[in-house]
Amino acid sequence: MKFEEIxxxxxxxxxxxxxxIVKRLIRAGFQGIPVGTLQEELNIPNSTxxxxxxxxxxxxxxxxxxxxxTLFCVLKYENVKLLQLFLEKDCCVDEYLEVKENLLE
Amino acid sequence: MKFEEIxxxxxxxxxxxxxxIVKRLIRAGFQGIPVGTLQEELNIPNSTxxxxxxxxxxxxxxxxxxxxxTLFCVLKYENVKLLQLFLEKDCCVDEYLEVKENLLE
DNA sequence: ATAACATTTCGATAAAAGTCGAAATAATAT
DNA sequence: ATATTATTTCGACTTTTATCGAAATGTTAT
Numbered sequence: 221m222k223f224e225e226i227x228x229x230x231x232x233x234x235x236x237x238x239x240x241i242v243k244r245l246i247r248a249g250f251q252g253i254p255v256g257t258l259q260e261e262l263n264i265p266n267s268t269x270x271x272x273x274x275x276x277x278x279x280x281x282x283x284x285x286x287x288x289x290t291l292f293c294v295l296k297y298e299n300v301k302l303l304q305l306f307l308e309k310d311c312c313v314d315e316y317l318e319v320k321e322n323l324l325e
Numbered sequence: 326m327k328f329e330e331i332x333x334x335x336x337x338x339x340x341x342x343x344x345x346i347v348k349r350l351i352r353a354g355f356q357g358i359p360v361g362t363l364q365e366e367l368n369i370p371n372s373t374x375x376x377x378x379x380x381x382x383x384x385x386x387x388x389x390x391x392x393x394x395t396l397f398c399v400l401k402y403e404n405v406k407l408l409q410l411f412l413e414k415d416c417c418v419d420e421y422l423e424v425k426e427n428l429l430e
Numbered sequence: 431a432t433a434a435c436a437t438t439t440c441g442a443t444a445a446a447a448g449t450c451g452a453a454a455t456a457a458t459a460t
Numbered sequence: 461a462t463a464t465t466a467t468t469t470c471g472a473c474t475t476t477t478a479t480c481g482a483a484a485t486g487t488t489a490t
Contacts, residue, residue: 224341231339235448239332243415255467265450270468272448288467289457304412307405310348340478360437370480375438377478394436395489 221302225280229303232279237262238272245282245295252285252294326407330385334408337384342367342375350387350400357390357399 221229231233238273245253259269273293276282280299285292326336328386338344345367350358364374381387385404389398 223344227339227341227344229339230335232342234332234334234336234339236329236332237448239328239335243436246415256465259467266467267450267452267469271450274468275447286457291467300412303407307409307412310351333432342478361435364437372439372480372482373478376480379438380477386476396437 221299223281226303226306229279229281229299232281233303237264237268238276241272241276241293242281242295244283244298245293248293248295251293252292254290254292256290267325275299326385326404331403331408331411334384334386334404336383337386338408339343342373343381346377346381346398347386347400350398353398354399355399357397359395359397361395363398375389 233242241258244261255266255269255273258273259266262269272280272318273284277284280296282293282295283293338347346363348365360371360374360378361420364371364377367374378387378389382389385401387398387400390399
């Protein structure tokens with residue numbers, strides 16, 4: 221993943237719907253979660269959801285697996301992890317910080 | 326930082342220029358770096374740079390400190406760290422991964 | 431006071447992203 | 461074959477971002 225790709229991936233996380241999708245996909249594990257289920261949970265039109273999913277796929281943050289007529293969305297954990305490492309290694313020098321682990325509500 | 330703010334912050338990192346700024350600010354430490362220096366290094370028009378800086382400030386990723394007629398840009402490390410923690414805690418369950426530490430070029 | 435410097439605001443324009451109904455595709459079941 | 465279900469594509473539209481020259485603002489030096 222090079223700089224432009226990292227940046228593109230962050231942009232993907234920069235939309236509440238897509239960030240919700242990603243967050244939901246974590247819980248779904250490797251089995252993933254059907255598009256339809258996502259749609260019910262997020263309660264948005266299918267075309268809108270499809271658009272965001274496609275965007276996430278192109279950015280390398282998720283992949284899809286088809287079973288019958290159901291499409292499962294699966295997070296690409298390794299790439300999310302890369303983003304985390306980018307922030308951790310390039311952005312956060314620990315001496316600079318005293319971080320409270322529970323700041324994330 | 327709540328969900329919407331996290332998402333907003335990721336969006337900020339989702340532009341190559343702004344991600345470059347953030348990356349540069351890390352090296353600058355708490356002293357920060359003058360807007361003018363950033364401009365020379367990035368080689369973009371001042372109005373464009375100013376626009377992106379303003380955006381980063383509003384998203385809580387950096388702050389500014391004035392010294393004479395020079396404005397220093399300083400990263401808000403703690404918020405970048407929060408993003409990293411968000412990805413680490415909410416998105417990356419370590420059992421799911423074997424991560425190569427050197428994947429970031 | 432005026433000039434030189436650092437940076438922002440304005441304003442106009444161009445480009446990209448987001449939204450969603452309706453039609454199209456694909457898979458399975460009857 | 462036809463109907464049903466799951467999901468995507470199309471197309472039109474609205475909203476948001478990005479870009480950048482030029483003018484304005486604020487700061488220090490002369």
